[in-house]
Amino acid sequence: MLTLTHTVGGAECRIHIPESRHDLYGFEEFLAQGDKVLGFDTETTGLDVFTRGFQLRLAQFGNDREAWVLRSDLFGDAIARALQQPRMFVMHNAAYDLLVVDRHLGVTVEELGPHVFDTRILSHLLDPRAESEGGIGHSLKPLSAVYVDPEAPDTQGGLTAVFRSLGLTKATGWAGIDITNETYLRYAGLDTILVSRLFHEIGPLVRDVGLDHLSKFEHHLQLLLAIMQRRGMLLDVPYVETLRESLRVEAEQYRKAAARYGVENVNSTGQVAEALLAMGEELDERTPSGAAKVDKAVLLPLADLDLQWERLDVRAPNPLAEAVVRAKRAEKWATAYADAFLELADDAGRLHPFIGGLQARTARMSISRPPLQQLPSSDWVIRRAFVADPGHTIVAADFQAVEMRVLAALSGDETMKAAITDGLDLHSFTAERVFGPDFTKQHRKIAKAVGFGKVYGGGATTIARQTGADIEAVRRAITAYDDTFPGIKKYSRRLINRAEYGRKEVVTPSGRHLPLDRDRLYAATNYVVQSTARDLLAQAIVDAHDAGLGDGLLLPVHDELIAQAPADSAEEYVRELGRVMGSVFHGVQIASDPEVYGPSWGHGYGAA
DNA sequence: GTGTTAAGCGCC
DNA sequence: AAACGGCGCTTAACAC
Numbered sequence: 001m002l003t004l005t006h007t008v009g010g011a012e013c014r015i016h017i018p019e020s021r022h023d024l025y026g027f028e029e030f031l032a033q034g035d036k037v038l039g040f041d042t043e044t045t046g047l048d049v050f051t052r053g054f055q056l057r058l059a060q061f062g063n064d065r066e067a068w069v070l071r072s073d074l075f076g077d078a079i080a081r082a083l084q085q086p087r088m089f090v091m092h093n094a095a096y097d098l099l100v101v102d103r104h105l106g107v108t109v110e111e112l113g114p115h116v117f118d119t120r121i122l123s124h125l126l127d128p129r130a131e132s133e134g135g136i137g138h139s140l141k142p143l144s145a146v147y148v149d150p151e152a153p154d155t156q157g158g159l160t161a162v163f164r165s166l167g168l169t170k171a172t173g174w175a176g177i178d179i180t181n182e183t184y185l186r187y188a189g190l191d192t193i194l195v196s197r198l199f200h201e202i203g204p205l206v207r208d209v210g211l212d213h214l215s216k217f218e219h220h221l222q223l224l225l226a227i228m229q230r231r232g233m234l235l236d237v238p239y240v241e242t243l244r245e246s247l248r249v250e251a252e253q254y255r256k257a258a259a260r261y262g263v264e265n266v267n268s269t270g271q272v273a274e275a276l277l278a279m280g281e282e283l284d285e286r287t288p289s290g291a292a293k294v295d296k297a298v299l300l301p302l303a304d305l306d307l308q309w310e311r312l313d314v315r316a317p318n319p320l321a322e323a324v325v326r327a328k329r330a331e332k333w334a335t336a337y338a339d340a341f342l343e344l345a346d347d348a349g350r351l352h353p354f355i356g357g358l359q360a361r362t363a364r365m366s367i368s369r370p371p372l373q374q375l376p377s378s379d380w381v382i383r384r385a386f387v388a389d390p391g392h393t394i395v396a397a398d399f400q401a402v403e404m405r406v407l408a409a410l411s412g413d414e415t416m417k418a419a420i421t422d423g424l425d426l427h428s429f430t431a432e433r434v435f436g437p438d439f440t441k442q443h444r445k446i447a448k449a450v451g452f453g454k455v456y457g458g459g460a461t462t463i464a465r466q467t468g469a470d471i472e473a474v475r476r477a478i479t480a481y482d483d484t485f486p487g488i489k490k491y492s493r494r495l496i497n498r499a500e501y502g503r504k505e506v507v508t509p510s511g512r513h514l515p516l517d518r519d520r521l522y523a524a525t526n527y528v529v530q531s532t533a534r535d536l537l538a539q540a541i542v543d544a545h546d547a548g549l550g551d552g553l554l555l556p557v558h559d560e561l562i563a564q565a566p567a568d569s570a571e572e573y574v575r576e577l578g579r580v581m582g583s584v585f586h587g588v589q590i591a592s593d594p595e596v597y598g599p600s601w602g603h604g605y606g607a608a
Numbered sequence: 609g610t611g612t613t614a615a616g617c618g619c620c
Numbered sequence: 621a622a623a624c625g626g627c628g629c630t631t632a633a634c635a636c
Contacts, residue, residue, distance in 0.1 A: 160610095169609070267631050269615060287615065295616060332617070336629060360626050364620090371628045374619040382618095403620090458624035466624090519623090526625040530620090534626095558620040558626090612635080620626080 001026070004186050008193055009149040013065045015189030024078055027061075027068050031082055035063045037117065039196035040089040042097050043188050045175035047369070049099050050232070050346040056104040057179055062192025064200065069189045071179060072104070080105045083112055090199040092140045092191075094118040095226045095357070102230060109230060113223035119143065119195055121218045121358055122202045125211045128361040129515055135361075144194045147201040152194060155187035214511050218358055221538050224545055225355045225365075225556075232352035233372075233554050235345050236387045236600065243381060244338035247330045254327035261320040266327040269294050275320055276302070299325050337382045340370040351386075355556070357538075362531040363512060365538075365556055373557050377605060384602025388564040394597040395552075395574035396604055397581055398560030399590060401426055402533045403455050409586035410509070410528065413487025417588055427451060434480040442467075446474060450481045454488055455529055457522040495524035509586075510535045533559060536590060540581040547580050549573065562601065570596050 001023040004015040018024055031038075043058040056072040059079040070079050083089070084107060091097045094116045101107045120138050129135025136142050144152035162183045163173030177184050206215050258266050262275045273283055273292040281302055285293035303325060304317035345351050351370065359366035367373045375382045388394045399405075404426055408416040419429045431439040431447035439447075449463045460478055464471040482489045495506055504516045506528045512535075514527045537556055544550055544561065552563040552573060561581070565573030578594030597604035 164609090265632085267616090269632085289614065291615085293615090328617085332630075335631095336618075340629090356627095362626060364626055366627055368628055371618075374617090374628065376618060377620095453624070456624040456626095459622055461622080462624055520625095522623050523625060530626060533620095560620090610636085612633100614632085614634105616630085616632105618628085618630105 002182075002185070004182065004189070006153070006186060006190055006193075008065070008152065008190070009197065011065050013067070013190075013193050015067045015069060015186055015193075017069045017185050017189070018071075018075065021075075024075065027070070027078065027082075030061070030066060030068055031085065033063070035087075037088045037090050037196070037199060038063060039067075039192035039194075039199070040083070040091050040097065041188070041191045041195065042100050043174070043184070044100055047096075048344070049096070049103055050350070050352045051344070052347055053175075054104075055175075056100055058185075058188050059101075059105075060188050060192045062189060063196050064193065067189035067192045069185050073179075076105060080107050083107045086115075088115050088117060090117040090119060090195055092118065092143075092195045092198070093120045093138075095222055095229070095355070098223075098226050099230060099352075102226075109223060109226045113226065116219065116223075117199060117203070118219060118222065119198050119202065121215065121222065122199070122206050124358045124363070125206055125215055125218070125512070126202060126209075127515060128358075128363060128512075130361065133361055134517070135515070140191060140194060140198070143198055143202075148194060148197045153187065153190055155191050155194075159184060159187055209513075211511060217510075217538075217542070221542060222357045224541055224550065224553075225357045227550070228553055228555070229352050229355050231554070232346070232350035233386045233601075234389055235341055235349045235351055236385055237342070237345065237349050240338050240341050240385045243385065244334055244342070247334035247338060251327050251330035251334060254323045254330065257323035258320060258327055261323070263320065263324065266324045266331075272299075272320075272324050276318070279318065279320065281318060281321075294324075296325060333376065333382060337370065337375065338385070341385055344370055353555075360534075362514060362527050362534060364530060364534045364558065367555065367557075372555055380602035380605035380607040382602075383605055384600045384607045386601040388567075388599055391567055392564040393567045393570035393599065394554075394562065394564050394601050394603065395570050395577070395595065396560055396562050396597060397574055397578040397592045397594040398557075399533070399536065399581065399592050402536065402559045402590060403529050404451060405588050405590055406529050406532045406536070406585065407455060407488060407491075407525070409588035410532065411485075411487045411491030412586070413485045413491070416485050416488065420588055430481065430484065433484040434477050442469070445469075446477050447481070450474070450477050453478070454481070454492070455526055457526050492522075492525045495528065496521045499524055508532050508535065536583070536585065537561070539583075543580045544577060547576065549577055549580065552577075 001019055002017040006013050039062040041060045042056055045055045048054050059070050059072055061068045098109045098113055102109045123138045123143055127135045131137030136146050141154045160170055168176045255266055263271050265271055272294045283292040285298055287293050299321040302318040303322035353370060353372050354368045356366040405420055408420055419426060427444050427448040431444040434447055435443040446467050446469050449467045453463050460471055460474045464474045499516050499521050504518055506514050506524045508528050508531045512531055514531060516524055544553060552565045554564055555562040574594040574596055578592045581592035583590045600607055
């Protein structure tokens, strides 16, 4: 047996690496020592748990000063047995390891999940900010440096350096590094010692600030999300292959068109701007760095493709602008969606996107690899790629205007609450109050934008630019809006005042503390509203499981749940799902809209 | 090669 | 007085 030593937090720690079954006696003794919680971690060949070629390589257990690093190929049974003991484990980003162990050792998420603490969840509850947002972030290294030992090793970064010295890269290293490499084994073991120590440091902090209940909820939610990820979604592979080809043909056609105007690379904003200027177009808008802006909002009017606004000039539609927009769109759809889908699908044609249950600083969930929360919704062709399992139908239920309802509920504004109770269209109601009974569609659009401005903290300038409306008209609308819904302005003011004179944070009804940036206190309203809407969706996922609807859930998308159900009972299923999503929140009805889509996700967006 | 920033675009 | 919130991902351009 190989035993390494390493100093962590001033204490000498031992890392044991058994080489024969005989060495496992020591492991059994270690397990019998009576630690209430053991650190656990895995080392694998990559991130794609569900795709061919993925392997579990190491599984590590550790307490505050001793770690055991077990090779999966030699000791898979011992690892599984250890995980099946009636005790708690602590992992960092447990969703990943839970799925690895489920898929490759047969210890299921259902079995192990309830016995898991996740230091990433605890970290997010203590401070949800990423490193880039001024927080500690949620990686093991910075967390260890702050809470365990400033000198704690950078195991990930350290290994990357080892990869390089061996002629491997970040992409190839995890699979390619020799399984007996000492640094690899050392760092693998250290991670469990760090996670154990981190847990012993921040676990009590979470309890002290009264977040135990929320912590429990998030751990439970994460388990349900891991099950969702394991289930995945079925991809219509032949459809995606055909789609990819046609998107590439389209992209090529418009690239050629752009080339005729001197733009060799449609993705080069510099080239596009230069060519447009040479054609006599005026580019007034600037990017933050001062370059001419040539995004879609600029190009579409030039191409006369914007149906929203009337053209103010008499210039002919610009064919280059159109070619650039269309080429970029087709290429993006082909690459970011079609290619990614095929790349990430497992052998059975299923996709298992990462579901980050507690991702944004508002706790919003995120979905990546691939980004299924961001598929085009104006066109059904991309969503059509996802189909129900045989005999099933895709359904969905979404919250109706949930952020406005949450804002009404939290602010207690009586006028808005009454409008919601009366089942009125909020934006039309607002438009009528602001512009009078003869309000137009444009008025409703401004009213809607002002409402979003309240939620997002946006000002008159932004709303004017977004709606194309006159800035003075927008200013008047905002004033009228504030007069109509005085409670909302008061509520926002209150949140900002508190942050100005007290802690720079908002606290949501669920007890989540959301730090504010000192120069962006106006974001307070958005944070608490967005976060609360997220908590309502999270609760709906838990409730759906409790109601026996969990087996059908496929994806959360901010304010909706995508699901599938046996074709002959899809209607009942989604009606039940919609019922479960409904609630009364601070006296305001949170309603949902259940809908049967059909054989594919795209059928909810016009596919036939 | 790897990493970073800027610009852009998809969603809620 | 004004202030657009939250993500994931791609390409270009550049630094090391």
